[in-house]
Amino acid sequence: MSQVRVRFAPSPTGFFHIGSARTALFNWLYARHTGGKFILRIEDTDQARNSEEFLRLIYDSLTWLGMDWDEGPNPNGIGERGDFGPYRQSQRADIYKKYLQQLLDAGRAYEKDGAVWFKMLGERYKVYDDHRKKEVERVKAAPVVIDDQIRGKVERAEDEDFVIFRSDGNPVFHFVNVVDDITMKISHIIRGEDHLSNTSKHVRLYEGFGVTPPVFAHIPLILKSPEMGQGKMSKRDKGALIEEYRQRYFLPEAIVNYLSLLGWNPGDDREKMPVAEIVRLFDLPAVNQSNAKFDGKKLAHMNMVYLLEQPADRFLALAKNYFQAQATAQTVLANEVYFREIMLLAQPKIKGIEELAAYTAYFFAEDFSVDAKVKEKVMAKGDPKARLAELIAAVPTADFSSDATVEDAIKQLAAAKGLGFGDYQAVARLAVTGTNAGPSITAIFRVLGKERVLARLQKFLAGIQ
């Protein structure tokens, strides 16, 4: 059995979206699972729509998601590696000419209207096509049988000649795709089900070249979630672009894990799995046949689960990277020890890195906002003014050296007044943070320090007198 060689062949004509990422992932997983090669080929024959920026985005997105390629352009875009290049179709014109000549010589291609057409074999007849509103020439021939790893045998009649070189001299997708897969010795073509109808054309081309087609595996599509509408995910849909998750500081391994579960499962109830485990278990016949609707909430949940288990150092690195892009970067990152302490208080509480700035704002500025609704609620209960005054009196002599000592101080105060910890917690939190959500109040007190706590309590009390 020869080595598995799979390829991901994107066009740099737009943002890198989730469907492309999933196709890339299944190819990558299969290559890694089988010990084969994962090849990146850039299909940039559409000169009008290509852009170097989108090309860069392909490299960056794959790299960010952890999908390394064995052959193809280098991740930095400079040079390439592999013995079957060039890996950009724009640089393969000579190869295409050679293969075109082969078809011409074999009588399987001909010119018409300035373009070159692939010639189907069989008896010809004319028929009116009411989708294209014109008369077309068809060919009677046995249907193409595609033996698909996921769908079984699929039969489809391929009954018309089709263009392989445009009148502008450029080859079209079907032709370059097949020629490249032949010359790059691709063993398995794993691609979206939207290509299933193209595959019969491709099989005829392989036959025209006298080459046995590779193994096909057409994976299900990713569809819009019910609230987004109908049809497959498109670039315009919310949450469709990998770039968006990157900008929102999602963890790439969470995205990979979520994506792997769209159309595949390990055969048991496990969902959260390290990528090495997914690689170990992934296989083509286990891929589902039905399309999957995208669920942003489940992705967000997966991201949170991954975030919670990050070791402190990784979380701090992520947080630092995030804050460096924020307006408050200078203040927030000024004191490393202070930053570390606060980030580690926040880690078990947040659902995503992107919440960090808002969640920790009051640690870094005195002009934090006060949530009006929370204020209304807290002020309506008990005697908050009295509690504040008592806290202000108690704080100067309290021990702020640890969470436990702060807690003791508040509990002593409460006991002396015949009250509970909770009677002080809510109003203290409101005064010091402006909200009702956050880490434990004792930790907030300790980290903020006596002076700032006292100042905030006094300021808040003054504001409600």
Next chain:
RNA sequence: GCCCUCAUCGUCUAACGGUUAGGACAGUAGAUUCUCAUUCUAUAAAUCGGAGUUCGAUUCUCCGUGAGGGCACCA
């Protein structure tokens, strides 16, 4: 219109032809923690319809229906 594919809770999915149809996300209700979040417990929620094969069908077959994709000198 023609061709191809698919069909289990709202969503992602599991179930050698024999299970009280399981898990997860999202709901709902409780519990726990100083708040919030986490966590935990409980709860509601599905085999598209109709025939057939079979002792027995979510599972196999056919017909409907629904969903998705394709039908270019885009990829």
